[in-house]
Amino acid sequence: MKLTTIVLSTLLALVFSQDQDDYRRLREDMVKTQIEARNVYNRATLKAMRTVPRHEFVPEYMKAYAYEDRPLSIGNGQTISQPYIVAFMTSVINPKPDDRILEIGTGSGYQAAVLAEIVHSVYTIEIIPELADKAKAKFESLNYSNIYTKTGDGYHGWPEEAPFDAIVVTAAPDEVPEPLIEQLREGGRLVIPIGPKYSVQSLQLLTMKDGKTSIKNLFPVRFVPFTRD
Numbered sequence: 192m193k194l195t196t197i198v199l200s201t202l203l204a205l206v207f208s209q210d211q212d213d214y215r216r217l218r219e220d221m222v223k224t225q226i227e228a229r230n231v232y233n234r235a236t237l238k239a240m241r242t243v244p245r246h247e248f249v250p251e252y253m254k255a256y257a258y259e260d261r262p263l264s265i266g267n268g269q270t271i272s273q274p275y276i277v278a279f280m281t282s283v284i285n286p287k288p289d290d291r292i293l294e295i296g297t298g299s300g301y302q303a304a305v306l307a308e309i310v311h312s313v314y315t316i317e318i319i320p321e322l323a324d325k326a327k328a329k330f331e332s333l334n335y336s337n338i339y340t341k342t343g344d345g346y347h348g349w350p351e352e353a354p355f356d357a358i359v360v361t362a363a364p365d366e367v368p369e370p371l372i373e374q375l376r377e378g379g380r381l382v383i384p385i386g387p388k389y390s391v392q393s394l395q396l397l398t399m400k401d402g403k404t405s406i407k408n409l410f411p412v413r414f415v416p417f418t419r420d
C-alpha cells in the first residue's frame with residue numbers, strides 16, 4: 192500500500208469513529224434528559240434506546256437533529272416519533288426476551304429496531320411501499336435478522352404469525368382494529384393511539400385477560416393517521 196493511501200484511510204477511520212463517538216454522546220444525553228428524566232425506568236428499554244443508532248433512521252439532511260426531543264419528517268408525509276414516545280410505548284408493553292411482537296406502521300423502522308434489541312422477533316407492517324422498502328434495506332444493512340417486514344394495510348394484522356405477545360400501533364385509527372385484538376394472546380398487551388385525524392388522540396393500553404380486553408387511557412398524543420388501502 193502506498194503511504195498516501197495508508198494516511199488517507201487512517202484519517203477516514205478517525206473521522207468516522209469521531210462521528211460515532213459524537214452520536215453515542217448525543218444518544219446518552221437523549222436517554223438521560225428526555226427519557227429517564229420523564230420516568231421511563233424499564234432497563235431493557237433504556238439499554239435499547241442507548242444502542243439503536245437513531246440517526247441511521249432519518250433522512251440525511253435530518254441527521255443533525257436525530258437526537259432532539261421531537262418527531263422528525265421521514266418523507267411521504269410521515270414522521271419518526273419523538274424518542275420519549277418510542278421509549279414509553281416500548282416500556283409500557285413490558286417486552287420480554289422471548290416475546291414475538293407485531294408493529295403496525297413501520298415508518299422509518301426505528302421503533303421496530305428498538306423492539307428487536309429486546310425481544311425474540313418483530314413483525315412490522317407498513318402501508319406505503321417506498322417506506323417499507325427503505326426500512327427493509329435499513330434492517331438488512333444494520334444486521335437486524337429478527338425483524339420481518341410486510342407491505343400492506345396493517346388493519347388485518349399478520350394472522351399467519353399470530354398470536355402475538357404484544358402489538359404496537361404507531362398510526363392513529365378512530366377505533367382499535369378488531370383483527371388486532373383477535374391476534375393478541377392471553378396476557379398480551381396492545382398499545383395504540385386512538386382518535387381523530389390530525390388532532391389530539393389518546394394513547395391507550397389494552398390488556399388481554401381471560402379472553403377479554405381491559406383498556407387504560409395513558410396520555411394525549413398526536414400521531415399520523417391510520418390509513419386504509
Ligand code: SAH
Pocket residue numbers: 269270271272295296297298299300301302303316317318319322343344345346361362415416417418419420
Ligand atoms: N414506527 C414508526 C413511526 C412511523 S409513522 C417509526 O419508528 O418511524 C406511522 C406509519 O404508519 C407511517 O409510515 C404510515 O404510512 C403507517 N401507516 C398508516 N396507516 C397504516 C396501516 N393501515 N397499515 C400499516 N401502516 C400504516
